Amino acid sequence: MPDIRINELVRMWIDGWVVSRGSSDPIDEPWGWTIDVGQPRQVARHVLPEPAEADVRMIVAATSAPGTWLKLFAEDQSVLPWVGQDWRRDSPGFLMTCHLEPERTGVPAGYTLTSWTRGGVSRVLVRTRDGHFAARGQIAHVGDQVVVDQVETAAEHRRKGLGGLVMRTLQSTAYEAGARTGVLVGTPEGRALYSSLGWTMCSPMTSLWYEPSDAAQ
Template structure:
């Protein structure tokens, strides 16, 4: 049976997401933080089910550091947004979702690439990176993705299909390949944050939503 969203689960997701991207991390009480050196060059805070007091504390910090952001998970996105608005936070995105899958239902072998494409696979400890390339131009990345194994979970991240290669099933192949590579480790479930475009694809591959993800700025 798939996990439910919780502070512990969100902490596991942060560990895999940050580890995949090389982010420095720290914890401040129940608030997880990652230093996004590749985008804002500042800290992003992550919390599950925050109280109004916790949101107010983060809002105060964000007001002092405008480049910082908050990503929050809650069983009720409506209540979360209402509380956050009261303490001065502004919604920057509310269309992503936390999704989970049981890996036992996924392939244990890397699938064959689509005709005219080749896979490239890189393993580094508990991390794996998969990319698909046209056979006749292997410098071009048609689709790619990353997975990290953390505490029994596989954290999927940066699932990208190039604009010129969409609607060819390449995203599905990347997900199937990552799921098979994840099972080289002692993992039971997969986690990811899905964009609007990705949610339908992942649902068709056996993923279920654990709720909305809301991002804020001061």
């Protein structure tokens, strides 16, 4: 895969994320982008691909709405001193990319797989034979790339290859639709799975949300 600057990768990610989540179009800012999400616990998010201290402090000083999020593509220890005690830290994230190839998939015994595409989003659902939820995931199609989102496996069905099944199915779906580049932000738990499927880590991401002490009571 040719080298892609961090700004371009982050823009690919948010372009797909807003399609996947049905959020507003990104608003260009001097330091990155703002996205109106419109949920009670996530009103908006500010995304900074290369966060500078002055920009982060400016955003923090201007923030008064609980549920405002910061997505900072940097190690947490470098950016946490720039925010105050009213900013809560979420689990770390990892920006990852992959050159997509067709994948071989096989559904383990005892499970069924359903997939569908609607509104630019392809979804995969894995259930037990009696219909219980086991795993899921989705991709948003944006040009010749896709963004992977909301991959999860129920606790009682982990370590059975279902996460890999979901990802390989999504990657094949993307390839068949003409996409050749995949982008995602993974959790610490998901990073090992994605790495085993050929995904490369490009940047850490620190995720923070604003919750003043009086709002938490």
